Amino acid sequence: MRFPLYIAQRYLKSKSGNNIINIVTILACMGVIAGTMALFIVLSVFSGIKDYSLSILDTNTPDIRITPNQGKSFLVDTNFINTLANSPDSITYTKVLEERAFFKNKDKEAIAFIKGVDSLFNKVTPVDSSIMVGEWFSNNSTNSCVAGFRLTRELDLNVYTDRLLTYVPKAGKGYITDPKNAFKNINPQVIGVISNQNQEDNKYVYVPISLSQELLNKQANEVSYIDIKVHAKNSKNTLNYLKNKLTNYSVSKREELNSSFYKILNSEKLIAYLVSLLVVVMVLSNTSGTIIMVIVDKKKDIKTLVNMGAPLKKVRRIFAIYGFLLNLAGMFIGLIFGIGLVFLQLNFELIMITPSIAYPIAFEWQNVTVVCCTIVIFGALASLLASGRISDKFIKRR
Numbered sequence: 001m002r003f004p005l006y007i008a009q010r011y012l013k014s015k016s017g018n019n020i021i022n023i024v025t026i027l028a029c030m031g032v033i034a035g036t037m038a039l040f041i042v043l044s045v046f047s048g049i050k051d052y053s054l055s056i057l058d059t060n061t062p063d064i065r066i067t068p069n070q071g072k073s074f075l076v077d078t079n080f081i082n083t084l085a086n087s088p089d090s091i092t093y094t095k096v097l098e099e100r101a102f103f104k105n106k107d108k109e110a111i112a113f114i115k116g117v118d119s120l121f122n123k124v125t126p127v128d129s130s131i132m133v134g135e136w137f138s139n140n141s142t143n144s145c146v147a148g149f150r151l152t153r154e155l156d157l158n159v160y161t162d163r164l165l166t167y168v169p170k171a172g173k174g175y176i177t178d179p180k181n182a183f184k185n186i187n188p189q190v191i192g193v194i195s196n197q198n199q200e201d202n203k204y205v206y207v208p209i210s211l212s213q214e215l216l217n218k219q220a221n222e223v224s225y226i227d228i229k230v231h232a233k234n235s236k237n238t239l240n241y242l243k244n245k246l247t248n249y250s251v252s253k254r255e256e257l258n259s260s261f262y263k264i265l266n267s268e269k270l271i272a273y274l275v276s277l278l279v280v281v282m283v284l285s286n287t288s289g290t291i292i293m294v295i296v297d298k299k300k301d302i303k304t305l306v307n308m309g310a311p312l313k314k315v316r317r318i319f320a321i322y323g324f325l326l327n328l329a330g331m332f333i334g335l336i337f338g339i340g341l342v343f344l345q346l347n348f349e350l351i352m353i354t355p356s357i358a359y360p361i362a363f364e365w366q367n368v369t370v371v372c373c374t375i376v377i378f379g380a381l382a383s384l385l386a387s388g389r390i391s392d393k394f395i396k397r398r
Contacts, residue, residue, distance in 0.1 A: 004314050007305075008321035011294065012329075021297050025326070028290040032330025033337065035283035036375055039276045040338035043367040046269040048360030053265060059196060060125050061257055062094075062227035063235045064242065067250045073097065074249075076221045083245045089232040094120040095223040097212045102167040102183075103205065105155040112151050114166060115204045116212025124229040127194060127206070134159040134192030137208060145188040146206040149195035163187045164205065168215055186215045273370070280374060284327065284382040291323040291386035303395055312395075316387040323383030331375040335368065 015022055068074040076095060084093055097116040103109065119139040122128040128136040137144035145164055147157060157164065167183040188207055213220060230238050235253065242251045255262050295302070305315055342363050344350055349358035 003310075004317040004321055007318045008325060011298065011318075011322050012325050018297055021293055024290050024293055028287045029326055029330045029333075031283040031286050032327050032375070032379070033334040035280040036331050036334025036371060037338040037341070039273075039280055039374065040335060040367060040371045041341060041361075042272050042276045043269070043370060044338075044342045044361050044363060045359075046272050047362040047364050047367060050265045050269065051362050052360040053261070056196065057254070057258055057261070058126075059130055060127055061254050062124050063230045063254055064228040064239055065252050065257055066226040066228070066242065066246060067224070067252070069248060069250055072099075073218060073222050073224050075219065076223055076226070080246075083242070084226075084228075088237045088241050089230050089235070091231065091238060092120055092123050092229045094118055094124045094227050095209060096121070096225055096227055097209055097216065097218060097222070098224045099168060099212070099216055101205070101215075103151070103155060104165040104167070105157055105162055108155045110151055110154045112148070112203045112205060114168070114212055114215065115206050116209035117206055118209045121227075124227045130194045130196040131192050132195040134190075136192055137206075141208055142211060143186070143188050144191045144208070146192035146194055147190055148204055149193055151203070151205065152190075152193045157190050157193075159190055159193060162190050164190050166205070166215065171217060184215060184217065186211060277374065281378060284375075284378050287323055287327055287379065288382045288386040290326070291319055291383060292389055294322065295319055295386070295390060299395075302390065306395055312390065312392065316390050318387075319390065320380075320383045320387040323386055324380055327375060327379030327383070331372065331379070335371065338371075339363065339368075 084091065095118045098113055100111065101114040102111055122136065131146070132149065134146070136146060145166075147155075147164065151157075155164070165185060165187050167185045170182060170184050186207075188211065194204075194206075209223075210220075212218075213222065228238070228242075232238070239251065239253055302315055305318075306312065342361055345359065345361045346363065351359040353359050
């Protein structure tokens with residue numbers, strides 16, 4: 001192995017007597033540099049987009065959610081609370097009661113969801129950070145609400161001056177004889193408006209949980225689900241613990257609550273990688289052409305090596321290693337430039353989406369690994385295919 005490596009290094013470092021070979025070799029190396037940079041930057045951009053999108057989800061999606069297997073609500077009893085208290089990691093949990101409701105303001109009407117939350121809600125999912133007008137209701141508030149921006153526009157709500165009339169059907173059986181008694185209603189004061197890039201928040205009206213329990217005729221400890229924030233780097237231990245202890249409930253992690261969103265993000269990154277891979281393959285095919293040209297240029301050297309007793313297999317290996325080293329050099333230089341551009345964007349925000357939001361990008365070692373494996377594997381294949389052109393017939397040909 002040392003002999004082919006030594007000769008390959010000499011060929012790579014020394015200039016050829018043919019200037020065209022030198023120029024083509026430089027161009028091939030520059031192509032690998034550009035292909036590596038492009039692949040790494042594309043993967044870094046999609047990693048940044050993924051992180052940015054997930055940061056939006058963090059404001060309204062908990063680490064873990066516990067819902068009943070049957071029915072729309074359940075009672076939070078002492079045993080349930082003790083189970084949460086004994087979780088392996090430190091957690092914060094919040095009780096939520098949610099239901100579809102009918103909303104009216106003056107002559108405007110809409111159907112959305114009323115969401116009753118307790119005082120710990122914003123410690124689990126910091127929705128209050130998205131308040132654009134007004135404020136979040138205090139812990140001792142009993143008749144206030146915070147509405148989503150889209151719903152606020154639909155109903156033409158004014159903060160602090162309008163009350164939001166909210167109706168839900170009364171539970172019961174049989175026919176309705178008096179429409180006036182068919183609905184239960186509340187009339188909370190609008191004190192805040194939420195606006196963020198997650199469209200899910202626009203369909204909610206947030207109220208104190210006691211008010212929603214009164215509206216929906218629920219008990220004081222009856223909820224739709226429990227949201228949990230895990231104060232640890234990994235929520236896997238808590239998730240497994242809750243699944244083992246709460247067998248009558250559905251315990252879901254964040255990825256499961258937004259499974260379609262995660263699938264879209266991963267699919268987009270995969271598609272971007274495959275498109276960039278086509279560019280890389282085309283670039284590496286140019287490397288194969290360069291190796292073939294070098295083989296033709298070094299035909300006399302090849303004959304000399306064979307006449308001196310070098311096996312054909314080792315001669316082929318010389319040019320396979322030559323192409324591999326050429327691709328490796330281009331890969332390292334391309335990664336240095338690519339990583340440099342990523343850190344420039346992260347630190348100096350050279351490209352902006354809006355005057356206040358920089359184009360998202362992220363540095364991940366996983367992307368470095370993917371790029372290295374791609375260039376090494378496909379570069380090795382291209383080099384082996386090109387070096388395979390050396391044969392007895394080629395050597396004997398004049």
